[in-house]
Amino acid sequence: MDGIFDDVLQQVTRGDGLDALARRIGAPPEATADAAQAALPALFSALSRNASSPDGAASLLGALDRDHDGSVLDDLVGALSGGADSGGGLLGHVLGGRRGPLESELESATSLDPDQIGRLLAALAPLVMAALGRAQREHRMGSQELGYELGRVAKHAEESLGDRYGILGSLVDGDGDGRVDAGLIEAGKSLLGRLLRR
Numbered sequence: 001m002d003g004i005f006d007d008v009l010q011q012v013t014r015g016d017g018l019d020a021l022a023r024r025i026g027a028p029p030e031a032t033a034d035a036a037q038a039a040l041p042a043l044f045s046a047l048s049r050n051a052s053s054p055d056g057a058a059s060l061l062g063a064l065d066r067d068h069d070g071s072v073l074d075d076l077v078g079a080l081s082g083g084a085d086s087g088g089g090l091l092g093h094v095l096g097g098r099r100g101p102l103e104s105e106l107e108s109a110t111s112l113d114p115d116q117i118g119r120l121l122a123a124l125a126p127l128v129m130a131a132l133g134r135a136q137r138e139h140r141m142g143s144q145e146l147g148y149e150l151g152r153v154a155k156h157a158e159e160s161l162g163d164r165y166g167i168l169g170s171l172v173d174g175d176g177d178g179r180v181d182a183g184l185i186e187a188g189k190s191l192l193g194r195l196l197r198r
Contacts, residue, residue, distance in 0.1 A: 005044055005157040008131050011076055012036050012124065020080035025119040027112055035110040035120055038164055041157035042102055043121070043128050045168055046094050048147075048154035057147035061136070063093075063129070064146075070134025072126060080123060090125045105167045 011017045013033040022032040051057040072079045091099055103117045112120065136146055158168060 004131050004135050005040065005153050005160070008127055009037065009040055009160075011073075012040075012080075012127065017076050017080065020077045021120075021123060024080050024123050025112070025116045027116050027120075031111045032120070035106065035112050035117070036124065038109055038161065038167055039106055039117075039120055039124055040128070041154075041161050042106070042167055043094065043124060044150070044154045044157040046098070046102075047128065047132070048150045050094065051143075051147040051150050054143065054147075057143040060132075060150075061141075061143040061146055064133040064136050068126075068129040068133035069137065070130045072130040073134065076127070079126070090129065091121055094125055095121075102167070105169065109164055109167055 012021050013036050018029050018033055021036065022029040025032060027035070047060065051060045095102060099121075103114060103121070106112070106117050106121075107114055110117070132146075132150070135141075135149075139145075139149075141149060158165065161167060
């Protein structure tokens with residue numbers, strides 16, 4: 001799965017993919033690329049957080065098996081040019097109650113308005129799932145391997161944010177008290193344990 005984040009990022013921030021995404025959300029290409037660079041790490045981090053438990057990883061694997069074989073990436077421009085925001089429902093599963101805070105953070109960090117941010121996340125979520133689904137099939141990963149590899153990809157994606165790392169606060173501070181929640185701490189311990197056993 002090495003490079004999966006960079007591959008998705010490149011496809012939606014350059015060339016025809018960027019033009020199609022910009023038209024989809026109704027924003028200038030430069031602003032769209034900038035916002036995508038901030039939004040994608042948050043989506044990968046949210047998925048990694050969801051897959052940090054055995055049940056969460058199994059649920060993600062099931063979703064990939066059922067609905068996300070990666071074929072959407074074979075016609076990225078066509079997928080982005082489609083009418084309906086098919087990723088809207090998907091975002092609810094990926095982000096849960098953290099969708100609103102994340103959208104607020106992205107609005108503050110970019111030049112997009114709330115409607116454009118919502119359309120951006122809804123457009124990107126199916127692409128992220130498609131990329132994960134394709135990688136899972138290519139590497140024949142089970143749920144445990146998927147959770148581990150997704151953790152590595154998310155860490156790389158988070159590092160790409162640089163000074164914008166605070167955008168992820170709405171995902172890791174579950175109750176809004178300014179502290180990283182216990183679930184994420186346990187996920188980190190689990191990931192460390194897997195690393196030490198390899």
